[in-house]
Amino acid sequence: MAVVVLDKICKTYGNSYxxxxxxxLTIHDGEFLILVGPSGCGKSTALRMIAGLEEISSGTLSIGGQDVVDLAxxxxxxxxxxxxYALYPHMTVFDNIAFSMKLAGKTKAERTKRVHEIAKILQLESLLGNKPAQLSGGQRQRVAMGRAMVREPAAFLMDEPLSNLDAKLRVQMRAEIASLQRQLGVTTIYVTHDQTEALTMGDRVAVLKGGVLQQVDTPKALYHRPVNAFVAGFIGSPSMNLFEGRLEGMRIHLPGFSIPLSDSAFERAPGLSAFxxxxxxxxxxxEDLYDSRLPSGASYPTIPVVVKSIEELGSELIVHLKIDAVRIDSGDPDAVEDLSGAANAVARFEAVSTVETGQSINLAIDPAKLHFFHPQTHMALN
Ligand SMILES: Nc1ncnc2c1ncn2[C@@H]1O[C@H](COP(=O)(O)OP(=O)(O)OP(=O)(O)O)[C@@H](O)[C@H]1O
Ligand SMILES: [Mg+2]
Structure with missing residues (x-):
């Protein structure tokens, strides 16, 4: 177990990128830290530098109080x-997982006990005699996890270890890894571009964009108090809706309508009054947008919108809407997928809603839940 400290780390690749x-970034002893961000933002690069597989261009790195920059x-x-990941193709699953224990001189009995414990967690018990070629992609990925887990290192570094699993197994493994990490208490840095994984697994989440750290916080704090429009748009699915507006009096004005604000908005965002x-x-x-015809939305101010498309998820409806407003791009390349057709906003309605595609409806909005950002810097107006 160890504290991992990154201090002003830079990486410039040979092509000067x-x-x-x-x-x-400081990852505390025993902490489960998630490193998240869109594809190409530098997550694997950062992890590989911590592992020593990629040279650090400048800055310092310590693991357990020891400067490791020059260590293999x-x-x-x-x-x-x-x-x-690469498994040893000629070895069984058991031997792949036990390999590092064998090197470390552990007895057969110790190896057997530990491998069975790990295999149980990873649901590999029935496959221990198989060779990697006889496994599915997801099973191979779990063997790769098992190989890391049998060791008792100062820190685990995991780079999208669940990316090859199907959706159901992924959800299950997510919970297993999180609880295992807590049980073992080993400092863990876990890379993902999946913000659901980020929000559900770790103690804290570090959000990276274009090689620059945006915010490090608990999942709750990231969700409720994003420092800028990028984090606001990246964390949460579907993404937060971001629009251009103008503050006049106690109202936010948009081209076709305005939304009244309460005192609480100014208390939560003291920087707002300067605007x-x-x-x-x-x-x-x-989830802070409601169908105004349902009791849940009846008490909020409304704005006129057109329903462009609806995704029926059973437990709720994801409703794509056209609002007479200018949508702002958060800078998250994945966020655009949330919108379809001519829609520029997304709402989650209760399953009992009877909205239909093509309808003009009144959309209720909870004004106490609005977030505000600087129009140029995109920083939160806190
Ligand atoms: N060896 C290299 N030489 C030059 N550029 C590189 C090299 N490796 C990575 N890059 C660039 O550095 C950036 C960060 O890459 P990295 O693999 O760390 O991204 P990532 O956040 O892990 O992305 P993904 O989610 O797709 O795995 C990318 O723009 C990539 O093209
Ligand atoms: Mg990567």
């Missing part, structure tokens, strides 16, 4: 699960 810029990967006492008469960005999460 700046993949990581001044990354400072094998001397860093870490176990890593890669995005693309009187000015343009700003406001954000609202899909």
């Amino acid at each position: 700046h993949a990581i810029k001044d990354l400072s 990967p094998k001397d860093r006492d870490i176990a890593m699960v890669f995005q693309s 009187e008469g000015k343009a700003l960005i406001f954000g609202v999460r899909p």
